[in-house]
Amino acid sequence: MDEELRADPATRMSTEAERAVEAGRLLAFGLQPRLRPARSEDYAALLRRYRDDVQLRTMVDGVAAGLGLAVLDADDYGLVLAATEESVFAWHLDNYRRDMGVEERLLHGLVHLGIAAYCYPTAESLDPEEERVVRTVSAAAVERDLRDTCQRLEERLGAPKTCLRPHPSSNGR
Amino acid sequence: MASGVAGDPTFVRRLKALLATSPLHELESSKTLREGGWSSLDLTGLSLVAIDVVVDHMGLVGSGIDVESLTDALYDLVASQKPDLDRGEARRVAGEVLATLLNEAENRRKFSRTYADPGDAYERKLHQFRLLEERDDPEQGVVLAASREAVNLIKVALDQDLEDAQVANAAVLRSQLQRGRIDAATTTAREAQRLSNLYADHILRVLETTRRDCRRAGWDGQVPELLDDALEHLEHRLRDTNDLIDHAQRHLEALGIDQAATETTAGHEVRRAFELVDLLSGCRRTHEALHAHLITARPVFLAEQDRQVFARPSVLVDFDPWGELLEPVLELQRPVAERVVASFLTAVMGPRVPRSFRLSGLVAALLRPPSTRAAELPDVEPELVHREVVDHKFSDATQAAALDLLGGVAAPTRLSQLLARARSYPAPDVDHLVTLLALRWFAPEADKEGDELGGFLRRGFGAVRVCVDDDGTALGDPIFGGADLLVAPDVKVTTSGTGRDG
Numbered sequence: 158m159d160e161e162l163r164a165d166p167a168t169r170m171s172t173e174a175e176r177a178v179e180a181g182r183l184l185a186f187g188l189q190p191r192l193r194p195a196r197s198e199d200y201a202a203l204l205r206r207y208r209d210d211v212q213l214r215t216m217v218d219g220v221a222a223g224l225g226l227a228v229l230d231a232d233d234y235g236l237v238l239a240a241t242e243e244s245v246f247a248w249h250l251d252n253y254r255r256d257m258g259v260e261e262r263l264l265h266g267l268v269h270l271g272i273a274a275y276c277y278p279t280a281e282s283l284d285p286e287e288e289r290v291v292r293t294v295s296a297a298a299v300e301r302d303l304r305d306t307c308q309r310l311e312e313r314l315g316a317p318k319t320c321l322r323p324h325p326s327s328n329g330r
Numbered sequence: 331m332a333s334g335v336a337g338d339p340t341f342v343r344r345l346k347a348l349l350a351t352s353p354l355h356e357l358e359s360s361k362t363l364r365e366g367g368w369s370s371l372d373l374t375g376l377s378l379v380a381i382d383v384v385v386d387h388m389g390l391v392g393s394g395i396d397v398e399s400l401t402d403a404l405y406d407l408v409a410s411q412k413p414d415l416d417r418g419e420a421r422r423v424a425g426e427v428l429a430t431l432l433n434e435a436e437n438r439r440k441f442s443r444t445y446a447d448p449g450d451a452y453e454r455k456l457h458q459f460r461l462l463e464e465r466d467d468p469e470q471g472v473v474l475a476a477s478r479e480a481v482n483l484i485k486v487a488l489d490q491d492l493e494d495a496q497v498a499n500a501a502v503l504r505s506q507l508q509r510g511r512i513d514a515a516t517t518t519a520r521e522a523q524r525l526s527n528l529y530a531d532h533i534l535r536v537l538e539t540t541r542r543d544c545r546r547a548g549w550d551g552q553v554p555e556l557l558d559d560a561l562e563h564l565e566h567r568l569r570d571t572n573d574l575i576d577h578a579q580r581h582l583e584a585l586g587i588d589q590a591a592t593e594t595t596a597g598h599e600v601r602r603a604f605e606l607v608d609l610l611s612g613c614r615r616t617h618e619a620l621h622a623h624l625i626t627a628r629p630v631f632l633a634e635q636d637r638q639v640f641a642r643p644s645v646l647v648d649f650d651p652w653g654e655l656l657e658p659v660l661e662l663q664r665p666v667a668e669r670v671v672a673s674f675l676t677a678v679m680g681p682r683v684p685r686s687f688r689l690s691g692l693v694a695a696l697l698r699p700p701s702t703r704a705a706e707l708p709d710v711e712p713e714l715v716h717r718e719v720v721d722h723k724f725s726d727a728t729q730a731a732a733l734d735l736l737g738g739v740a741a742p743t744r745l746s747q748l749l750a751r752a753r754s755y756p757a758p759d760v761d762h763l764v765t766l767l768a769l770r771w772f773a774p775e776a777d778k779e780g781d782e783l784g785g786f787l788r789r790g791f792g793a794v795r796v797c798v799d800d801d802g803t804a805l806g807d808p809i810f811g812g813a814d815l816l817v818a819p820d821v822k823v824t825t826s827g828t829g830r831d832g
Contacts (some may be wrong), residue, residue, distance in 0.1 A: 190680050195468050226681060233468035238681050242673060246681035250672040263664065266671035270656055273678065278652040291464035291472055293438055306652075310660055 180216040183207055184226070187236030188246070194235050207231050271303045342447060346457045349443040350479035353461060354378070357430040368423065371411055376427045377461075380404055381483055382524065384462060384476045389530035390619050393465050394473035401428060431462040431480070438464075481528055492532060493563050496525050500570045507577045512602045515578075519609040526567075526616040533560055533620060537627055557627055564621045571614045578607050727757035732764050739796055742818035746805055761809070768815050772798040 183203040186192055194201035207214050208231060217236075221228050225244025230237040240246040253262055276292035277283050354377045361368040383403045387395035404424035408415065415423070432438050440458040447455045459479040467473050481492075499522050506515040536556065582603045649655065659670050724732075735752055745768055752760040798815050805814040 188681055188683050193468060239677060240681040242676050244681070245684060247676050248679035248682040250668070250675055252682060253675070259668075260664075263668050263671060266675055267659070267667070269678075270659065270671060270674055273674075274651040274656040279650045280648055283651070291466050293464070298437055306657060307660060310657065314661060 176213055176216055177220075179203060179206065179213060180220050183213075183217055183236055184221060184224075184238075187226075187228075187238045190235070190238075192235060194233065200235065204231055204236065207236070268299075268303070272299055275299045275302055342445075342449065345445050346459075347479075347482050349445060349457050350441075350459050350461070351483060352443055353430055353433070353441055354483075357427070367412070367415060367419070371408065371415075371423060373423075373427060376404060376407060376411070376423070377431060378483060379407055380427055380431060381461070381476050381480045384474055385481070385524045385527055387473075388475055389527035389534070390616060390623075391527070392470055392473065393467040394470075394475035396471065396473055397428070400474055401425065404428065428462075432464075432474075433460070475531075476528075492525060492529050493559075496522070496529065496563075496567060499525055500567070500574065503574055504570075504577070507574065507581065510581070512581070512599055512606060516602050516606045516609065519574075519606050519613070522613050523609055523616070526613050526620075530616055530620045533624065537623075537630065554628070557624060561621070561624050564617050564624065567617045568614065568621065571610055571617060575607060575610045575614065578603060578610060582607070724759055724763050725757065728759050728763055731755040731757045731760045732767065735760065735764060736767065736796060736817070739817055739819055742816050744803070745815040745817060746807060748817060749807060749810070765810050768798050768817055771796060771817075772800065772815060 182199075186194075186197070186200045186203065192200060194204050207217055218228055221238065224246065225241045226238045226246060227241065228236060229239050238246075240248065250262060250266055253265065257265070272294060275294055275298070354374045357377060358372075358374045361371065361373055380400065380403075383400060384395050387399075401421075401424050404427055405420055408420040408423045412420075429435070433441055440460050443457050443459075444454050445457055446452040460477040461480040461483075462474050463477055464472050465475045499518060503515055503518045503522065506512075506518060582600070585600055585603065659667050662670065732752070735748065735755070739748075745765070748764050748768070749761045752764045796817050796819055798817050800813045800815055803814040805812055
């Protein structure tokens, strides 16, 4: 392909432009997190190209970086993207449930963090060897562990300012 | 313990293999504590069969089996072990076996058993393992797969390499065939099929790991060697399996019966021999498919190595999310905690695509009333004033009287007559209620949402079936005016009144 590029500037232009289009399409697929390559032949083909073609990969990664996106992985689940805080694609806490007050939203955020920490409590659980093991959570189990932790912290620190206080009806579980 | 134990490297492996069976024994011994006739069930056996069923779905055929199919298979087994067991109870047994294998009791964490390591001054050590685990397969969704420890449970010899187990299995099979023990050979062949599935699963997982991270998969020597070994092993397996198939077919010929004759003779041995050939052919297909897969594996490795060497290194996590992230955050003051939570969510939520303006949605958007945000509302408890709750205008006695009166209508009756009867009840306002009900039945289309009378009718008078008609006769009543309606028991005749009552 390099020979070809040097030989004809017009070819180079078109291949570069084509590659840019492909990069854009792959990123567009990646921005739809529920879309799986198994369900879209086009997506699967672009992902294969992303893995095999260094130039395409460089372009996708570069455009993504410019948009404030990091490519975390490109696997059977698709192009996995994460946005930096400055990115236009960033998800912010105030995007979350606009009908909520600031404090309630923070509590929801803490619960999200709690669920993540419940599924992956230790460094060992984040070991890539374990990554294909599905984590199962139940609301009751997360709630129990969160309340236990909060109560322990409350006993230790005394002033529950940002803690989730046990609900009076839950017998302080 | 014997003094030689400390120097025996297989001792700890054997010990661990034994520990991995403990959840099954615990399940078996717990059954006496249960009600519902579990005591005659073999729960250990059921658990083993569950693992067998899972392994049958692993390898080239897929990543595992879904929970529903496994539960159904177990349910059938429970039912055949104890046909008189109640269906619900059999389902419960199947569920319990599955829950045990997944360690549901400890939120599906790994099982933890302690042992004393003779190689390390008998220090207490933890052996952690899973039996069944859930895997997320991009095509099949969430499926159950057997762990390495569970796999040991299906092999007759505990903790033996898969390859060795396959070789041993083939040797046993050959010997059984030579001695004409077809029944036993069929059983062995079934195990051979499971071992082939597991071997395929093992190889596919190594390839998968490599695709994700070639350094971890041991590109520096180990994996290519493993692939070479695997290819060689498979070639041996194929040769062995072909030999065995030939042998089994010769055995069939010796029996002097062709497949068409089987139906009539239906000899046990012949059917077994055919089954054996089928099983062995299945093994051969698995070997061939895996062999083809391995041939293409090497280029995958090289491509992946290229790709991954230039990729940015993956972030290694070296902290406990619960103890070293969540707990410290819960201790923080609110503004600081909010910053941490906000960046955590931004990082894990994935990208959010800003919604773009669409002309087609503009009018609807402009007409939509502004949403009140909870954050903007003053955080004040509203002062609630206690109000007398008026449930019904008509008392229970009045309602009972009206129900009694209307329920007793056997022939077409004029409203004026009903009113006269209504006024003979001691309860107040019965005439009023009867009039309202008659009007309602006369014009049911007025029944609309939020209409209290409609709900009241459905609640209290649902059992009364009457129809009301207007024949133009005027009502001569001191209190109510309008038409003297006809009230009759409902005989499924459409009412056709057009007049209106005042």
